[in-house]
Amino acid sequence: MIEFKSNILDNGLQVIVHEDNKSNVVAINIAYLVGSRDENSDQTGFAHLFEHLMFGGSKNIPSYDTPLQKVGGENNAFTTPDLTNYYLTVPSDNIETGLWLESDRMLSLSFDPKVLEVQRKVVIEEFNQRYLNQPYGDVWHKLRAMAYTRHPYQWPTIGKEISHIENATMDQVKGFFNKYYVPNNAVLVISGNIKTNKAFKLAEKWFGAIPQGKEIKRNITEEPKQTSKRSLEVHENVPANAFYKVFHMPARTSHDYYAADLVSDILGRGKSSRLYSQLVENQKLFSEINGYITGSIDPGLLTISGKLLDGVKYEKAEESLNNVISGLINNVVKERELEKVKNQAVSSLAFGEVQILNRAMNLAYFTLLGDTNMVNEEESKMKSVTGEDIINNAKKILREENSSTLYYLSNT
Numbered sequence: 001m002i003e004f005k006s007n008i009l010d011n012g013l014q015v016i017v018h019e020d021n022k023s024n025v026v027a028i029n030i031a032y033l034v035g036s037r038d039e040n041s042d043q044t045g046f047a048h049l050f051e052h053l054m055f056g057g058s059k060n061i062p063s064y065d066t067p068l069q070k071v072g073g074e075n076n077a078f079t080t081p082d083l084t085n086y087y088l089t090v091p092s093d094n095i096e097t098g099l100w101l102e103s104d105r106m107l108s109l110s111f112d113p114k115v116l117e118v119q120r121k122v123v124i125e126e127f128n129q130r131y132l133n134q135p136y137g138d139v140w141h142k143l144r145a146m147a148y149t150r151h152p153y154q155w156p157t158i159g160k161e162i163s164h165i166e167n168a169t170m171d172q173v174k175g176f177f178n179k180y181y182v183p184n185n186a187v188l189v190i191s192g193n194i195k196t197n198k199a200f201k202l203a204e205k206w207f208g209a210i211p212q213g214k215e216i217k218r219n220i221t222e223e224p225k226q227t228s229k230r231s232l233e234v235h236e237n238v239p240a241n242a243f244y245k246v247f248h249m250p251a252r253t254s255h256d257y258y259a260a261d262l263v264s265d266i267l268g269r270g271k272s273s274r275l276y277s278q279l280v281e282n283q284k285l286f287s288e289i290n291g292y293i294t295g296s297i298d299p300g301l302l303t304i305s306g307k308l309l310d311g312v313k314y315e316k317a318e319e320s321l322n323n324v325i326s327g328l329i330n331n332v333v334k335e336r337e338l339e340k341v342k343n344q345a346v347s348s349l350a351f352g353e354v355q356i357l358n359r360a361m362n363l364a365y366f367t368l369l370g371d372t373n374m375v376n377e378e379e380s381k382m383k384s385v386t387g388e389d390i391i392n393n394a395k396k397i398l399r400e401e402n403s404s405t406l407y408y409l410s411n412t
Helices: 046-053 065-070 092-107 113-132 139-147 162-166 170-180 196-207 257-268 274-282 314-329 335-351 356-369 372-376 378-383 387-397
Strands: 005-008 014-019 025-032 074-079 084-091 186-192 230-236 242-248 286-293 301-308 403-410
Touching: 005 196, 014 196, 014 356, 025 092, 025 356, 046 074, 046 084, 046 113, 046 170, 065 074, 065 092, 084 092, 084 356, 092 186, 092 196, 113 162, 113 170, 139 230, 139 242, 139 301, 139 403, 186 196, 186 356, 242 314, 257 274, 257 286, 257 301, 257 314, 257 335, 257 378, 257 387, 274 286, 274 301, 274 314, 301 314, 314 387, 335 378, 335 387, 356 372, 372 378
Parallel strands: 014 186, 230 403
Antiparallel strands: 005 014, 025 084, 025 186, 074 084, 242 301, 242 403, 286 301
């Protein structure tokens, strides 16, 4: 149970405070409700670019990292299709340094052309190294483009293609910032060794005067229901043949989300899962295989991915995989197996609440979802999933006409 208090400043910034006096640090987490799903199809990668630009100096602070390091703080950030998250930890006595830094870059970036060019090169290099020149690096470019035909989940957070970042103008960058990096599109979480009243006062002190942005009217195209199987075969210089199969699944706030999550766990979480025990250990078709979900705010993907052993034909591997899926759909899930995956999921939730920073991130995420207290309901919702829920959701999700399959063949 994570105790918290919440408040909304006049400029729309949502402030969540979680007091934990057993900690000697304070975590400051700011999550902006902007990710790659908010981008235009011809200007992708902007949310990820801003993950970098936000560390390039702001209106009154030329260097973000230097003041934070001087007071013993650490920071980082990440971008997803749904949000961009910035976080730091500082000794509790130095909390105002962290709030000063975060508030100044929310107020305004420096928009120094030199900073844009430096970060542009960094992102392009990352695009090349991690996605284009790395074995299997472009898998999610291909999978997303195949699985999504209209929704902006059809490209990954790095962007659809390098040229979109190469050609990004300063006006486009400023426009993206002014639209999304505003108080009324953000959540500030202060977590750790600080009194709740003091935290709210400091939030008002450092963020209260930042102007509210214009109301954001999202018109994200809904992905139509998939009615036929899709597949793609590619040949690349990779170490082994790989197999990827994705199915559309419920959104993060759906009642069925937790059952779908457990379906993926039963199929492919760990060495005791059905796919691993049957296709790796028993039939020796794959060297590795996993099942997992994207966990997107909008309807996401349940994914099965694996590497084939040398000499194994795709037809045989896919047939055997489909037999495992049929076995799940057409038979009762034993209570022991269901309890095992539930215990794994609950353990992961509990482990995620150990660190003060993780608690701050979770509070920010569920606030953006619309209900902060969902952070305290995850365990009960997971535990309430029945065997019947598993079968019903498996039948809805694991249909061939709801699937997109990527056959990634090795040229070597």
